[in-house]
Amino acid sequence: MRPVIPYVTAALLFGLGVYGVLRRRNAVLVLMAVELMLNAVNLILITADTTATSMFPHGGQVFALFVIVLAAAEIGVGLAIVLQLYRMRASVAVDEVPLTEETPATAPVPAGTLAAGTAPTGPAPAGTDREGAR
Amino acid sequence: MTGVDVLLLALGAVAVGAGALVVGTSHLVRAGLYLVVCLGALAGIYLVLTAELVAWVQVLIYVGAVVVLLLFAVMLTRAPIGASDDLDRPGWPAALIGGGSGLGLALLLVDAFRWSTVDLPEAGTAERLGDQIFRSWVLPFEVLSVLLLSALVGAIVLSRPDIGRPAGRDATAGGDGTGGGAAGGGPAAPDDRTRTGTGR
Numbered sequence: 398m399r400p401v402i403p404y405v406t407a408a409l410l411f412g413l414g415v416y417g418v419l420r421r422r423n424a425v426l427v428l429m430a431v432e433l434m435l436n437a438v439n440l441i442l443i444t445a446d447t448t449a450t451s452m453f454p455h456g457g458q459v460f461a462l463f464v465i466v467l468a469a470a471e472i473g474v475g476l477a478i479v480l481q482l483y484r485m486r487a488s489v490a491v492d493e494v495p496l497t498e499e500t501p502a503t504a505p506v507p508a509g510t511l512a513a514g515t516a517p518t519g520p521a522p523a524g525t526d527r528e529g530a531r
Numbered sequence: 532m533t534g535v536d537v538l539l540l541a542l543g544a545v546a547v548g549a550g551a552l553v554v555g556t557s558h559l560v561r562a563g564l565y566l567v568v569c570l571g572a573l574a575g576i577y578l579v580l581t582a583e584l585v586a587w588v589q590v591l592i593y594v595g596a597v598v599v600l601l602l603f604a605v606m607l608t609r610a611p612i613g614a615s616d617d618l619d620r621p622g623w624p625a626a627l628i629g630g631g632s633g634l635g636l637a638l639l640l641v642d643a644f645r646w647s648t649v650d651l652p653e654a655g656t657a658e659r660l661g662d663q664i665f666r667s668w669v670l671p672f673e674v675l676s677v678l679l680l681s682a683l684v685g686a687i688v689l690s691r692p693d694i695g696r697p698a699g700r701d702a703t704a705g706g707d708g709t710g711g712g713a714a715g716g717g718p719a720a721p722d723d724r725t726r727t728g729t730g731r
Contacts, residue, residue, distance in 0.1 A: 398535050398651050403576055404640040406543035410550050410569075412633015417554030419625035423618050425604045426559065429566050432597060433550050436573050439589075443582045448649050455663050458582050458655045462664070465585075465592050466675050470682035472597050476604045477686040483608045484692075492620060 403444040411437035424479045424489040428472065435468045535651070538579050546572035557618055559610040563602045570594050581654040 410433055417430025439461045446457025453459075483489050549569035553562050570593045577586035653659070664672055688694050 398533070398539070398580075398649055399644075399646060400649055401641055401644040401646065402536060402539040402543060403580065404644060405637045406539075406546060406576070408636035408640055409547045409633050411636060412629045412631075413547070413550040413554050414629075415632050416622075416625050416629025419628060420554065420619055420622040422620055423559065423610070425601060425608065425610070426554075426562055426618060428604075429562055429601060430554055432566065432593070432601075433553060433569065436570060436593070439585075440573060440576065443577055443580050443585060446582070446655075447580055447652055448644070450652075453663065453667050454652075455655050455660055456667075458585050458660055459663050459668050461582070461585050462588060462660070463668075463671060463675055465588055466679065469592055469597065470679055472600055473686045474682050474689070476600055477689040479604055480607060481689055489608050490617075 398447065400444055400448045403440055407437045407440035407444065410434075410440065422490045422492055424482065424491050425476075427491060428475050428479070431475075432468065432472070435464060435471075439464050535579060539576060542572045542575045542579065545569075546576065557614045557616060559605050559615070559618070560602065560612070563598055563605060566601070567594055567598050570598070581651050583654055584657045584660045585655065 414430045414432075414434030414437060417433060418427055421427050421430060442457040442461045442464065444457075446455060446461075449457075479489055482494065486493070546569050549565045549572065552565040553569060556562050556565065570589065574586045574589040574594070577583075577589060
């Protein structure tokens, strides 16, 4: 087995992931590119498990399992953030996220009208609250 | 070049090609499906490298759960179905940095390993990996379980707008159904007026 083949594959996948994170505007596609980078790291770990013998046999594969768990946690929180962003802004373009915006004093309240007035505590006031607390 | 090398080359070519399509295609849903191909090819590489358990976990968690979650997110954010031309930023710096890091790492690894050969180790079955995890890596395992729990709680708090509100507002709003405000305000909230109101 030539270990240089999976190593080079992993390096190219990591480069593709970096390119995707920097290039894409859609937040879901950015998350997909992050998954590519995490998988490249996993491939490095598993290939290193075959080339480097340590005092812990199969240590690389154990670490790859840990990275998979971390990726699952990351994708859960990341998608929660993306959906909350879409709920507040109706857009998931990452270069349109205002990072320094003050809380608008006359915030539109879309949910109060959409919920037919039954629930005055829609997500829009909550969103402005969260911004104010930041 | 043995059969293992040929398999690794073929699966690696499939993985890299599908990865390039993931970051290059202009169809959102197709990007998710190409990601399935890429992760499946990687699972094949893991199998060739005798990491059986990791390969099956990869299929189960990544292809089964993560990609499905991503496709759910694509649909919940009302992504356009056909090709859309506003997915990308103008990207020569991205190509420069991504290509530079990828090719630089590849050169580094080629220089380190040249064309040497190693013998494949014994297969990483569930028994051997479980022995290692619960003998040598118990503490990281427990820390990871705590991390999963906190990620779960964090995702719930993020997606529930009525958690973390100041107490006074809760008292005024508590009359007419806090649960209704949380559930009803969810998917119906995006409105064009929020888009114009942000003033971008």
